Amino acid sequence: MVGGVAAGLLALALTPLAHAERADRDKPMNIEADTGRYEDQSQVTTFTGRVVVTKGTIVMRGARLEVRQDAAGNQSGTMFAEPGKRAFFRQKREGVDEYIEGEGETIEYDGKSDIVRFVRRAEMRRLAGATVQDEVMGSLIVYNNVTEVYTVDAGARASGAPSAAPGGRVRAILAPRNSGAGAAPAATAPAAGASAPLRSSTTLPPASGTPR
Incomplete structure (x- = not known):
């Protein structure tokens, strides 16, 4: 089912059957790019041109x-x-x-808090194997890898920035709990390794600690 969400902010969570790879934050960050530049004063290294990042199971690509x-x-x-x-x-x-x-015009990854921010024309998906199970779109998506909770903000009307979803509204496609690869029957407790659908949540991920 596809539908627009009138509220400017939507909070959702993955059921706690599995977590993002905890070891990723401790893995080295491997980077491929056309050029690289280190600025000692700001302690920032900038890579440009067909940038590809791998860090454990994390993959990032951009310019x-x-x-x-x-x-x-x-x-x-x-x-x-x-x-x-x-x-x-x-x-x-x-x-x-x-x-x-997911995708965004800008993607911010904070290794300390393990939070990812998809900024402008943001879109995020949960895949079971190669099959898309859930998908959300908005202007800003903040995903907490530790709690597996994320917020989706339409944002377009307030900021004037374009949204991935038309009309400046949050949009979501959520797979039914009893469908998709590995899902447990509705009458029984989910088995270990089962596909975890999205559910409503009143807990928001922390807004601080993300890179600017």
């Missing part, structure tokens, strides 16, 4: 990447798309053959 690392070794990166295009992010969920992936 320009700014990387920062704090004294504790926590890495954060902001990926920018080419004009008129969107950057890409993908990460495996732990214990199941499922992935979270």
